[in-house]
Amino acid sequence: MTVRIWDITKDPKEALISKKCSVGFMLCLLELKPNELLAGNSENCIDVFNLADMNSIDPDYRLFGHSLWITALIKCDEDHFASASNDAKIFIWDSNKKNKLKELLGHTDCILTMILLENGNLCSGSADNTIRIWDWKNEKCLSYFKAHNNWVKVIYQFNSQVLLSGSDDKKIKIWNTNLDLLGEIKGHKHSVRTFCKIDDNYFASGSFDNTIKIWDFKEQKCVNTLEEHVSNVI
Numbered sequence: 001m002t003v004r005i006w007d008i009t010k011d012p013k014e015a016l017i018s019k020k021c022s023v024g025f026m027l028c029l030l031e032l033k034p035n036e037l038l039a040g041n042s043e044n045c046i047d048v049f050n051l052a053d054m055n056s057i058d059p060d061y062r063l064f065g066h067s068l069w070i071t072a073l074i075k076c077d078e079d080h081f082a083s084a085s086n087d088a089k090i091f092i093w094d095s096n097k098k099n100k101l102k103e104l105l106g107h108t109d110c111i112l113t114m115i116l117l118e119n120g121n122l123c124s125g126s127a128d129n130t131i132r133i134w135d136w137k138n139e140k141c142l143s144y145f146k147a148h149n150n151w152v153k154v155i156y157q158f159n160s161q162v163l164l165s166g167s168d169d170k171k172i173k174i175w176n177t178n179l180d181l182l183g184e185i186k187g188h189k190h191s192v193r194t195f196c197k198i199d200d201n202y203f204a205s206g207s208f209d210n211t212i213k214i215w216d217f218k219e220q221k222c223v224n225t226l227e228e229h230v231s232n233v234i
Helices: none
Strands: 002-005 017-020 026-033 036-041 046-050 061-063 070-077 080-085 090-094 100-104 111-116 122-126 130-135 140-146 152-159 162-167 171-176 181-186 192-197 202-207 212-216 221-226
Touching (some): 002 026, 152 192
Antiparallel strands (some): 046 061, 111 122, 152 162, 162 171
């Protein structure tokens, strides 16, 4: 229920700044501007914190509009940010006035992941098993695909032309930015929850099967499995 800002050169037991979610618990964070932090919470709203005010632990104000948990916050450009929710909606907000400008509608179940692509479009994954790419400026869904046989939990841009998606169906899928399927990788025994690029040839994935797998991107095969964790790799 709290967010803490740390000075890593000082005593690790004491946070430099502590802020408290007014209700519920925090699900995602976004540094929108210097000293301005947004926190999406389980009470269906966004807390806005002023980090320059070190005396107050409470949010300056709250942004309402979603009807379920806030699952992702993304900065679109200097003047806009996006929020995604379990209510299956994406909202576009004015970063300065903090008012809602647009709604992106199309998903039919909880939105579980959202990223900003290198070309400026948004990409979202959902419990409706689909991935959608959005031209958020014009409130338009450019493409969508029933990507997996279960919830899409993570999307990652590997390079300017390639996206990775991970799902509760235990699979990793490889796409171009038009959502044409380029490949499918199997190997995890449970939900795929996170990706990390190592270099242009390799990436890692973390899973609810407690492992990290290292993949050869070009060959689309696992080259190593790290098994030291005793619980989910998120």
